[in-house]
Amino acid sequence: MQKQEVTIYDVAREAKVSMATVSRVVNGNNNVRKETRDRVLKVIERLHYQPNAVAQGLASKKTTTVGLIVPDFSNLHFAELSQGINDIATLYKYNILLSSVGNTLVGDDHVIQNLLNKQVDGIIYMADQISEKGKETLLRSKIPVVLAGTLSENKETFGSVAIDYKKAVEESLEIFYQNGKRNFALVLNNPETYLSSKELIPAFNQFAQEHKLSNNHVYSDISTYEDGYNLVDQLRQDKIDAVITLKDMTAGGIINGALEKGMTIPKQLEIISAGSTNVAKLVNPQLTVVQQPLYDIGAMAMRMLTKLMNNETVEDKNIKVPYLLLRGKTTL
Amino acid sequence: MQKQEVTIYDVAREAKVSMATVSRVVNGNNNVRKETRDRVLKVIERLHYQPNAVAQGLASKKTTTVGLIVPDFSNLHFAELSQGINDIATLYKYNILLSSVGNTLVGDDHVIQNLLNKQVDGIIYMADQISEKGKETLLRSKIPVVLAGTLSENKETFGSVAIDYKKAVEESLEIFYQNGKRNFALVLNNPETYLSSKELIPAFNQFAQEHKLSNNHVYSDISTYEDGYNLVDQLRQDKIDAVITLKDMTAGGIINGALEKGMTIPKQLEIISAGSTNVAKLVNPQLTVVQQPLYDIGAMAMRMLTKLMNNETVEDKNIKVPYLLLRGKTTL
DNA sequence: CTGAAAGCGCTAACAC
DNA sequence: GTGTTAGCGCTTTCAG
Numbered sequence: 001m002q003k004q005e006v007t008i009y010d011v012a013r014e015a016k017v018s019m020a021t022v023s024r025v026v027n028g029n030n031n032v033r034k035e036t037r038d039r040v041l042k043v044i045e046r047l048h049y050q051p052n053a054v055a056q057g058l059a060s061k062k063t064t065t066v067g068l069i070v071p072d073f074s075n076l077h078f079a080e081l082s083q084g085i086n087d088i089a090t091l092y093k094y095n096i097l098l099s100s101v102g103n104t105l106v107g108d109d110h111v112i113q114n115l116l117n118k119q120v121d122g123i124i125y126m127a128d129q130i131s132e133k134g135k136e137t138l139l140r141s142k143i144p145v146v147l148a149g150t151l152s153e154n155k156e157t158f159g160s161v162a163i164d165y166k167k168a169v170e171e172s173l174e175i176f177y178q179n180g181k182r183n184f185a186l187v188l189n190n191p192e193t194y195l196s197s198k199e200l201i202p203a204f205n206q207f208a209q210e211h212k213l214s215n216n217h218v219y220s221d222i223s224t225y226e227d228g229y230n231l232v233d234q235l236r237q238d239k240i241d242a243v244i245t246l247k248d249m250t251a252g253g254i255i256n257g258a259l260e261k262g263m264t265i266p267k268q269l270e271i272i273s274a275g276s277t278n279v280a281k282l283v284n285p286q287l288t289v290v291q292q293p294l295y296d297i298g299a300m301a302m303r304m305l306t307k308l309m310n311n312e313t314v315e316d317k318n319i320k321v322p323y324l325l326l327r328g329k330t331t332l
Numbered sequence: 333m334q335k336q337e338v339t340i341y342d343v344a345r346e347a348k349v350s351m352a353t354v355s356r357v358v359n360g361n362n363n364v365r366k367e368t369r370d371r372v373l374k375v376i377e378r379l380h381y382q383p384n385a386v387a388q389g390l391a392s393k394k395t396t397t398v399g400l401i402v403p404d405f406s407n408l409h410f411a412e413l414s415q416g417i418n419d420i421a422t423l424y425k426y427n428i429l430l431s432s433v434g435n436t437l438v439g440d441d442h443v444i445q446n447l448l449n450k451q452v453d454g455i456i457y458m459a460d461q462i463s464e465k466g467k468e469t470l471l472r473s474k475i476p477v478v479l480a481g482t483l484s485e486n487k488e489t490f491g492s493v494a495i496d497y498k499k500a501v502e503e504s505l506e507i508f509y510q511n512g513k514r515n516f517a518l519v520l521n522n523p524e525t526y527l528s529s530k531e532l533i534p535a536f537n538q539f540a541q542e543h544k545l546s547n548n549h550v551y552s553d554i555s556t557y558e559d560g561y562n563l564v565d566q567l568r569q570d571k572i573d574a575v576i577t578l579k580d581m582t583a584g585g586i587i588n589g590a591l592e593k594g595m596t597i598p599k600q601l602e603i604i605s606a607g608s609t610n611v612a613k614l615v616n617p618q619l620t621v622v623q624q625p626l627y628d629i630g631a632m633a634m635r636m637l638t639k640l641m642n643n644e645t646v647e648d649k650n651i652k653v654p655y656l657l658l659r660g661k662t663t664l
Numbered sequence: 665c666t667g668a669a670a671g672c673g674c675t676a677a678c679a680c
Numbered sequence: 681g682t683g684t685t686a687g688c689g690c691t692t693t694c695a696g
Contacts, residue, residue: 007688007689008690009689009690017666017667018666018667018668019668019690019691020667020669020691021666021667022690023690023691024665024666026690031665031666032665032666033665033666036666050449051449051690052390052449052451052688052690053450054386054390054395054689054690055688055689055690057386057672058384058386058674058689058691059672059689059690059691059692060672060690061672061691063386065429068430072415073405073411073414073415074412074415074610074627076411079406079411082406083405083406083432086430086432095429095430095431095446095450096430096431097397097427097428097429098400098414098427098429099427099428100415100418100419113382114427116382117383117384117385118385118397119384119385119386225610225613225614249613249614252613252614253613256613259616278406278557278581279408279614281581281584282557282584282588282611282614282615283616284588284615295406339673340673340674341674349682349683350683351674351675351683352675352682352684352685355676356681356682358674359675363682364682365681383673384672384673384674386672387675387688388673388674388675389674390673390688390690391674391675391688392674392675665696666695666696667694667695667696668693668694670691671690671691672692673688674687674688675686675687675688676685676686677684677685678684678685679683679685680682
């Protein structure tokens with residue numbers, strides 16, 4: 001990067017005003033006489049002046065940039081959430097600085113620190129867990145944080161927007177139960193996330209206990225299509241007849257695997273996916289899904305963040321978004 | 333954002349050295365005696381000093397940030413490309429500033445300008461077209477640009493990494509032809525992109541002409557699952573018996589629509605998708621696809637960009653990546 | 665309404 | 681090796 005061709009100083013000189021006035025014009029400050037403003041604007045246009053956002057950031061201590069922390073963007077779930085985030089961010093003139101924490105939690109603190117070094121004005125965190133160290137780093141920074149698409153572990157400190165996963169699990173199991181199924185499976189990727197360990201698994205176990213079910217299994221480390229496909233043998237061996245998955249790809253793998261092995265869906269095996277992405281449509285027979293408004297969740301999270309960054313009051317920092325149980329052909 | 337708590341100046345004072353020395357230590361400059369370095373590092377740790385990347389950016393004129401321009405990240409194609417880009421970017425300590433140009437081309441120039449204002453060191457452009465104005469803006473900025481996943485419109489000026497789409501279309505049509513099909517369709521979203529208008533459509537038409545085919549159609553503005561689903565009636569009316577689509581979701585819509593209307597696949601209708609995303613697996617019957625190494629394309633593009641930003645020589649600025657025609661059950 | 669001047673936190677010659 | 685000194689380009693009091 002060479003020395004910037006045209007700076008605020010050049011504009012000031014050409015327009016015969018001070019830098020301060022140019023700055024006011026650029027920032028829409030009203031304390032400028034119309035004549036002066038027009039003169040400055042004319043010069044800005046003639047010189048093709050563009051403010052250097054880095055210098056603005058250093059001087060104003062605001063970068064109009066927010067950090068977005070995602071476990072994995074090749075996961076459509078996060079891609080769709082990001083779309084909502086991006087649109088609202090654009091609307092409010094914020095840029096998004098992307099960071100991935102991988103599927104493991106290794107180094108989330110490092111990722112957060114990096115974002116803070118870049119002086120982001122706020123952070124949207126989409127991974128479903130956060131290390132103690134990462135949390136501390138975030139709290140110490142005092143910048144606003146909103147958790148999107150997962151439940152807030154820290155209702156007091158961070159904002160959050162998500163569906164009520166626990167309720168979604170209960171409702172799904174209720175459907176299975178009413179359809180006469182008694183052998184339930186919960187298929188997860190990482191069982192140690194906050195969401196899994198504190199919400200899903202307890203809800204799953206509690207339901208089983210209340211209904212006196214004895215054959216209920218939690219399968220972990222199942223995250224891809226192939227994992228789902230390969231899980232089918234195990235499901236049959238364990239005599240499972242109803243499955244909840246969190247990812248549509250996994251559900252698709254299970255379905256295709258089960259069909260190939262001659263199982264009938266939904267008679268022998270019912271499936272509900274809480275993935276809620278567009279790809280659910282591709283699955284045949286049509287998947288019964290917990291439909292979350294992913295785009296809206298992203299949009300609401302970003303909207304909340306803009307308010308927090310702007311020190312506006314936020315009525316409800318922990319929003320529970322409604323979901324829909326869309327009955328397809330993988331449940332009776 | 334409050335005044336930064338601990339700055340390079342604090343470290344210098346506490347370590348009894350000058351700011352310059354602290355800067356050297358932070359940046360791994362070797363011209364520091366080991367003793368001094370250790371003393372500084374100790375203070376850095378004690379004070380939890382973290383460099384302000386914005387100030388670094390202003391002073392050094394390098395932000396270690398690259399802009400990523402995407403048409404739509406809820407499109408898995410770009411999500412998978414982005415994964416490769418992100419991993420390599422992280423490896424080389426670059427951050428990614430995300431921008432979406434929407435599915436229309438409105439304002440790509442604006443998006444580019446915004447990224448330039450933020451002083452990105454380079455740009456990866458993934459949309460499949462770019463406006464004249466946007467191109468000029470990019471050229472004027474003199475920062476390196478790499479086009480990923482689409483063909484380069486400007487082989488001389490921008491770097492590029494992509495498969496040979498034209499060849500992929502020809503090869504696909506050849507398969508259809510050998511299977512006895514004679515009524516071909518090319519299903520596109522926007523026919524005016526460089527890729528469509530300069531590569532795909534000409535290749536499609538040329539093949540038809542060379543093989544004396546009279547019933548070949550190009551369908552435009554088909555981009556979603558539903559669009560594909562709804563296109564089926566038209567396809568039947570036009571007596572199409574072989575289809576190429578660019579998106580897996582669209583292909584899925586066509587397949588499900590065709591099956592529901594009682595068509596047999598691949599006997600009455602063959603389909604090849606060049607989407608190449610993971611979701612192709614969900615489709616039943618299994619989709620025949622032009623498999624592109626999306627992750628690798630993203631990774632190679634980012635690697636090239638790091639070289640360009642570093643003024644290293646790049647042997648080949650326009651890389652054609654090999655693809656694979658994976659025969660599924662939607663072709664004979 | 666406008667200008668002067670003091671930084672924001674850091675890098676990069678240039679001396680020593 | 682280490683320190684001094686200018687900036688980088690902009691915002692923001694504070695006067696007037």
